[in-house]
Amino acid sequence: MTELTTARSETTVRAFPLPRTGCPMQPAPDYAVLRETEPVSRVKLTFNGREAWLLTRYEDMQQMLRDPRFESDIADPGYPLQFGFPLELLEQGIVQRTLFHMDPPVHTQHRMMLMPEMTAKKVEAMRPRTQEIVDELIDAMLAQGGPVDIISALTMPLPSVAMTELLDVPRDQTDLFYRWITSLVTQGTPEEHAAANTEVEILLHRLIAERTENPADDLISSLILRNRERGGDLGPTDISALVRTMIAGGHESTMNGMTMAVLVLLSHPDQAALLREKPELAGQAVDELMRFSSVADHGTVRVAKEDAEIGGQLIRKGEGVICSLTAANHDPRVFADPNTLDFHRKEAAQNIAFGYGHHRCAGQVLVRMQMEVVFTTLLRRIPGLRLAKPVEELPFKEKALIDGLHELPVTW
Template identity: 80%
Template sequence: MTELTSTEPGTQVRAFPLERGCPFAPPQQYAELREAEPVSKVKLKYNGREAWLLTRYEDMQQMLRDPRFESDIADPGYPLQFAFPLDLLEQGIVSKTLFHMDPPVHTKHRMILMPELTARQVEAMRPRTQEIVDELIDAILAQGPGPVDLVKTLTAPLPSIQTAEQLDLPRDTTDLFYRWIALLVTQGTAEEHASANAEVEMLLHRLIAERKANPGTDLISNIIKRNDERGGELSDLDLSALVRTMIAGGHESTLNGMTVGIFTLLTHPEQAALLREHPELGGQAVDELMRYSTVSDHGTVRVAKEDAEIGGVLIKKGEGVICALQAANRDPRVFSNPDTLDFHRKEASANLAFGSGHHRCAGQTLVRMQMEVLFSTLLRRIPGLRLATPVDELPFKGETALIDGLHELPVTW
């Protein structure tokens, strides 16, 4: 039963995140709320703030495209679910990333980054992605029939290697970046967040200075050059924030999406066999896996800049809103038989796993390509792959994580 907390006499508000019966499926109450109370009040377990929870696809699309809702993490009504040190923003030590900007500032910053993530640029990266995946699988096969942890050997290394190469990051810096990313999606302390953010910022300022003096062909050099061509609109602090956006966005969500995607394939052998036999379904399969196993469930949040009505409910200025993306991606009004994994599903690309509106994930084309290469190659090269641990014993990342996933994925073959 869902935990309820009382905030005013006679008023009960659900504690959020909602409890799950199965860690690998959305909370059952999402379906109930979607039909009976699609815009409902919740109270965050993390800090006690109240916010509105959306569970219908249509309402989320409306809200995410409505300029009356903003992404400002510093707003008192923002549904903050981790200990981000806001004083770093106030002191000018770090700048907001794309995740927490709104037009026209967001548009200006995004235009500096997007040429690095066009469909043509991403497709040019496909051969290297294939090489990395094959090299990682070679190493897995060399270990014998397992058990092997695919998080450690495959889904964590792939985005780490590709992001490091794209940014030309020094090898000795990656531990710092990924310690910082891990804090972003868990409930670490404010002191831990502040320390890691300050370290990352110092390192990025050094890298930006080095690339200004000796530019290369990497992403950091390219955004510096593009910014110069536009008259130096962005400061070094802003450029650093763009790099932090790429590192954060290109790692944790991708890693967990790949891990949960493989788990879903292994627990749906008929769909895995279909993809193995028809690799041309790769793009469609990725869309369906993103829909069915949405890992970033409640990290898409906004705050109302003025009164606005969503789903027949008045959301007042200053009130926060949380999108339950797993609920939207199982909405039967949009997806037929939504609780069924179906790689022939035509409407799968309509999923909201990458968000919507001007904040739709900038790196979605890259992530989809990486997943397509990974899933199809893994199924082809290790056709007998199977779980080495019972499903109910797998170490699922709990409700303190903003992104769903597994700490380990032991397999054999």
């Protein structure tokens, strides 16, 4: 048994999130120091003052994320909550927890409802339509002429159109979903969160009722039919939670991840040229871009339901834990020369930008395919694509669970 670090009085408590004082595409510089000197460190959330443990080593995160002694209960007082989610909606049964805040065996049961929709074969069948959408959006960019904001022109509408088509939701509801997702990943008020959640829940319950009576060829209908085949254990609120999981994971994370990846790509012209010349490297390129700039840096959190040791540190029952996925993806123990972007990097596929363990992103196959299409098409159709502003002048998001930009102007 290793000697555990138990003293709390001598532990430095840092404000969290840690600032990215260097290059905004790179992790906070303090992560590298903590990985070597204090890999399991104490932090205080600037959002609500709660204290938690911060993990910065890849191996420690893998250990914790597969340990059943840590759970995802958002209602636990020790959970490192970083946004104003209205817990009373859960208590009153107005909404159900999404997959992000479930644990096995319930998590397993609900996740298996979604997985048949996200197989490699099904996602690959979506590639031609994804290519059509991307080409249409790039046509509009070229017709407008530069400079254009690539977020409003491409990286936001692509996942929006893809998701509304997957769910067969009228496109005029896209703004509603976007407002709801934005409320989830920013530090808004509980009232703002409650209003957005309620509005989306009303829409989804209406759609579920319609598809229950008249099933169509869409994700909601598929979930309803699959639930019937499995005995009908899930009610409309459970189906709604599954759909909300897909919307949240398939929109905000995808949009910001795609945007940051475009920024990284255009900031590394040698790697952009390599991918333009060898589009067959697209899969490896996506792995490396996700590793290099993990936008969901500190959204992977757990709370201990009993005492446990991680990285030689005793974490007591009820204490929260935060995983810095960016710190893990720049751990030199796993990724040689981690601050270098390299599309030939063989270990890039080991990145945990999409999470790890049973909570690994269910829709990652779809997101990866969309990114492959976007990057290869942009480089092929607009070979002179470049940033229209210096990186230091770009408006990076603050006070958000998902890192990203408010605007990314490009030209050619």
